[in-house]
Amino acid sequence: MTTIAGTTAAAAATTTTAAATTSKTLGQSDFLNLLVAQLKNQDPLNPSDPTQFTSQLAQYSQLEQLFNLNTSMGNLTTAQTNSERLSSLSLIGQDVVVQGSDFTLGNTSTQLGYQADGKATSVKLSIQNSDGKTVGTLAGTDLTAGNHFLTWDGKDASGNMLPAGTYTITVDAKNSAGASVTVSPLVRGTVTGVDLSSSEAQIITGAGEYKVSAILGAYNSSQSALDSGKS
Numbered sequence: 001m002t003t004i005a006g007t008t009a010a011a012a013a014t015t016t017t018a019a020a021t022t023s024k025t026l027g028q029s030d031f032l033n034l035l036v037a038q039l040k041n042q043d044p045l046n047p048s049d050p051t052q053f054t055s056q057l058a059q060y061s062q063l064e065q066l067f068n069l070n071t072s073m074g075n076l077t078t079a080q081t082n083s084e085r086l087s088s089l090s091l092i093g094q095d096v097v098v099q100g101s102d103f104t105l106g107n108t109s110t111q112l113g114y115q116a117d118g119k120a121t122s123v124k125l126s127i128q129n130s131d132g133k134t135v136g137t138l139a140g141t142d143l144t145a146g147n148h149f150l151t152w153d154g155k156d157a158s159g160n161m162l163p164a165g166t167y168t169i170t171v172d173a174k175n176s177a178g179a180s181v182t183v184s185p186l187v188r189g190t191v192t193g194v195d196l197s198s199s200e201a202q203i204i205t206g207a208g209e210y211k212v213s214a215i216l217g218a219y220n221s222s223q224s225a226l227d228s229g230k231s
Contacts, residue, residue: 088194088196088201088203088212089194091191091194091203091215091218092191092192092193092194093190093191094190094191094218094219094220095188095189095190095191095218095219095220096188096189096190096191096203096205096210096215096217096218096219097113097147097186097187097188097215097216097217097218097219098186098187098188098189098203098205098207098210098214098215098216099115099184099185099186099214099216100185100186100187100210100214101168101169101170101185102166102167102168102169102208103166103167103168103169103187103189103207103208104164104165104166104167104206104207104208105154105162105163105164105165105166105167106164106206106207107164108154108206109151109152109153109154110151110152110154110187110189110206110207111149111150111151111152111187111188111189111207112125112127112138112149112150112151112152112169112185112186112187112188113147113148113149113150113185113186113187113188114140114147114148114171114173114183114184114185114186115146115147115148115183115184115186115216116143116144116145116146116148116173116181116182116183117145117181117182117183118145118175118181118182119143119144119145119175119181120140120143120173120174120175120181120183121143121174121175121176122139122140122143122173122174123139123140123143123148123171123172123173123181123183124137124138124139124140124171124172124173125137125138125139125140125150125169125170125171125185126169126170126171126172127152127167127168127169128167128168128169128170129162129165129167130165130166130167135156135162135167136152136155136156136157136162137157138150138152140173147186147216147217149186149188166208169185169187170185171183171184171185186216187207187208187210188207189205189206189207189208190205190206191203191204191205191218192204192205192206195209200212200213203215
């Protein structure tokens with residue numbers, strides 16, 4: 001009895017040490033190794049309860065199924081991501097609407113907009129440079145709920161062309177009671193390329209680069225029903 005107990009204790013110590021030096025999370029092989037070690041080192045005069053052993057086998061079966069499910073879900077996610085990345089190539093040449101406040105000013109006018117959750121009586125778009133200074137404003141003319149766009153010529157209030165670079169939009173909208181209306185800034189541009197080098201595809205437009213997940217819609221470039229505004 002003493003020898004058997006000593007052997008069991010030594011095996012348990014070895015198993016504990018091995019488990020400590022590996023990952024803290026038990027995998028399929030770790031779980032199976034523990035079961036095998038338990039059978040090898042059990043006291044023959046006091047064997048393990050068969051009911052308990054059956055329960056452990058059931059747990060192992062469930063663990064294996066979970067691992068298989070995780071693998072399948074991972075493969076499905078990878079396939080879906082690859083499909084979305086490849087389908088984003090079809091956006092080249094189309095106009096896209098992106099929800100975001102940052103955009104890049106080039107040598108041409110930029111289509112800026114706002115998404116209003118409700119009817120407003122006034123909408124004001126403020127354009128700020130990289131220093132946080134307001135360099136231009138636009139007044140929204142369509143005050144209904146939905147997506148609306150204006151064309152900014154890239155000039156300040158004095159009519160001077162602003163330098164190319166990154167700018168930011170802030171939108172303020174009020175209703176008839178003077179309360180704020182929830183609005184989100186929008187940018188519209190034509191897709192000239194798609195960058196697939198990162199985990200999520202990014203579209204390249206004249207107004208900047210944006211993640212595909214930020215796109216609210218895509219349209220033929222001929223569809224340009226834009227509002228006019230003041231700068």
